[in-house]
Amino acid sequence: MTDDTGSDEPLAGMPGRPARDAVVIGGGLAGITAALALADAGIRVTLIEGRPRLGGLAFSFQRGELTVDNGQHVYLRCCTAYRWFLDRIEGTALAPLQDRLDVPVLDIGKPEGRRLGRLRRDPLPVPLHLGRSLATYPHLSLAERAKVGRAALALKGLDLADPTLDTQDFGSWLAAHGQSARAVEALWDLVGVATLNAVAGDASLGLAAMVFKTGLLSDPGAADIGWAHVPLGELHDRLARKALDSAGVRTEVRTRVTSISTDENGRWSVQVPGETLQADAVVLAVPQREAHELLPDGALDHPDQLLDIGTAPILNVHVVYDRKVLSRPFFAALGTPVQWVFDRTAASGLREGQYLALSQSAAHDEIDAPVATLRERYLPELERLLPATRGAEVKDFFVTRERTATFAPTPGVGRLRPGARTKAPGLYLAGAWTATGWPATMESAVRSGVSAADAALSALGRSRPSDLFEFEEAA
Numbered sequence: 001m002t003d004d005t006g007s008d009e010p011l012a013g014m015p016g017r018p019a020r021d022a023v024v025i026g027g028g029l030a031g032i033t034a035a036l037a038l039a040d041a042g043i044r045v046t047l048i049e050g051r052p053r054l055g056g057l058a059f060s061f062q063r064g065e066l067t068v069d070n071g072q073h074v075y076l077r078c079c080t081a082y083r084w085f086l087d088r089i090e091g092t093a094l095a096p097l098q099d100r101l102d103v104p105v106l107d108i109g110k111p112e113g114r115r116l117g118r119l120r121r122d123p124l125p126v127p128l129h130l131g132r133s134l135a136t137y138p139h140l141s142l143a144e145r146a147k148v149g150r151a152a153l154a155l156k157g158l159d160l161a162d163p164t165l166d167t168q169d170f171g172s173w174l175a176a177h178g179q180s181a182r183a184v185e186a187l188w189d190l191v192g193v194a195t196l197n198a199v200a201g202d203a204s205l206g207l208a209a210m211v212f213k214t215g216l217l218s219d220p221g222a223a224d225i226g227w228a229h230v231p232l233g234e235l236h237d238r239l240a241r242k243a244l245d246s247a248g249v250r251t252e253v254r255t256r257v258t259s260i261s262t263d264e265n266g267r268w269s270v271q272v273p274g275e276t277l278q279a280d281a282v283v284l285a286v287p288q289r290e291a292h293e294l295l296p297d298g299a300l301d302h303p304d305q306l307l308d309i310g311t312a313p314i315l316n317v318h319v320v321y322d323r324k325v326l327s328r329p330f331f332a333a334l335g336t337p338v339q340w341v342f343d344r345t346a347a348s349g350l351r352e353g354q355y356l357a358l359s360q361s362a363a364h365d366e367i368d369a370p371v372a373t374l375r376e377r378y379l380p381e382l383e384r385l386l387p388a389t390r391g392a393e394v395k396d397f398f399v400t401r402e403r404t405a406t407f408a409p410t411p412g413v414g415r416l417r418p419g420a421r422t423k424a425p426g427l428y429l430a431g432a433w434t435a436t437g438w439p440a441t442m443e444s445a446v447r448s449g450v451s452a453a454d455a456a457l458s459a460l461g462r463s464r465p466s467d468l469f470e471f472e473e474a475a
């Protein structure tokens with residue numbers, strides 16, 4: 001573990017420049033990003049993580065021979081910061097993007113039987129790229145499809161910089177723009193629940209507009225979907241650790257920070273069991289409640305607002321069959337409690353049969369349900385969705401529960417999210433929950449880490465690394 005040398009000795013390769021120390025607290029994507037960015041700028045960085053591994057909320061664990069992700073994670077082509085992160089840790093090839101957006105949507109809720117539709121794009125400019133898909137989307141009536149088109153254009157016209165958007169809920173806006181309950185269920189919530197972790201009626205219009213404008217109405221390829229073809233731990237723990245090691249970051253896992261304080265010279269002390277680390281800059285990249293506990297007095301004008309940022313759960317239901325029951329890598333479902341189903345067989349290392357993960361967002365009603373109840377509920381639903389499961393043997397059934405998977409994207413949350421700078425010089429905040437403009441995603445986490453590093457580097461008088469993720473100019 002590093003300690004304070006109190007030195008101003010020049011860094012190797014940087015003659016005459018005083019060495020600077022930073023401590024990054026929290027080894028999720030925000031903290032890893034901040035640590036890499038600071039180290040790439042020549043700062044001596046120590047990264048402290050309480051758990052035995054890096055990756056925070058996006059991690060893997062072993063269950064017998066199976067490597068399991070705590071929850072299915074996807075990203076979109078418009079997630080430019082997370083894509084930068086994948087490049088930085090040399091993981092891009094392991095989490096490829098679809099060539100072109102293509103989401104199979106299977107509806108089993110209609111008396112006429114199962115029906116498959118697709119949301120896909122054509123090689124045409126926005127918004128025509130989705131025109132054909134919408135026009136032929138079988139899960140909506142002709143009138144509903146026309147109204148969806150009109151609402152999409154109205155959404156495109158919203159100014160994301162308008163703070164009043166965050167005071168309204170997306171559901172009311174959709175209703176006011178002629179969207180039927182069916183259109184909300186079969187289209188808006190299909191995308192929105194997975195990306196926002198809330199149904200439209202519970203989501204801030206500002207965040208929803210941000211997601212739909214950026215993902216579906218900016219660049220034709222923006223919503224192409226990418227996901228890890230390896231366990232998440234391979235990316236966010238092993239490869240991230242390798243990148244941190246090569247950047248010279250000292251990483252300590254299983255080490256919880258218990259307090260942070262500053263002395264009269266503005267130097268920071270970070271307390272971990274048995275040791276005090278000294279630093280010129282501290283990045284606090286922990287969830288909002290932990291940040292609230294660690295923040296020194298006066299660091300934020302309204303620190304208790306952090307406690308007003310709610311959280312929302314995500315449940316993953318994992319089923320291993322003795323045979324192949326699904327031929328696609330993933331699909332979304334309608335007319336059933338099942339939301340999205342992913343084939344995790346190859347990534348998990350399963351040698352025989354097929355392993356499916358059901359990703360159930362905004363799972364407030366089910367997050368504490370006993371496994372037996374979930375089994376009784378979901379296995380019959382999978383039989384309805386995937387006829388090949390009838391007669392297949394269920395080799396394993398288990399669930400992973402993330403009760404505080406994301407911050408709740410409720411109306412008004414925008415004003416509660418602080419930026420990277422605090423009132424305490426040298427102390428910066430990062431985390432998907434900070435004011436990035438994005439919902440709680442890997443993209444938001446990486447952006448927040450870059451913002452915190454940028455703020456720290458500017459205060460330390462260091463230039464940002466030339467290959468660090470660049471924020472786009474506001475249009």
Ligand SMILES: Cc1cc2nc3c(=O)[nH]c(=O)nc-3n(C[C@H](O)[C@H](O)[C@H](O)COP(=O)(O)OP(=O)(O)OC[C@H]3O[C@@H](n4cnc5c(N)ncnc54)[C@H](O)[C@@H]3O)c2cc1C
Nearest residue numbers: 026028029030050056057071073074257405431432441442
């Ligand atoms: C089931 C699930 C599914 C998801 N699906 C998606 C998805 O499909 N796409 C997407 O983009 N995002 C998804 N997300 C959200 C995404 O995982 C998070 O937004 C992102 O990983 C948050 O990163 P973070 O670094 O901000 O915070 P965290 O990952 O929470 O990291 C904070 C870290 O700080 C550590 N820590 C806390 N206190 C201390 C302390 N005192 N000392 C030391 N360390 C401490 C914690 O152990 C943790 O590792 C999902 C999340 C979950 C849970």
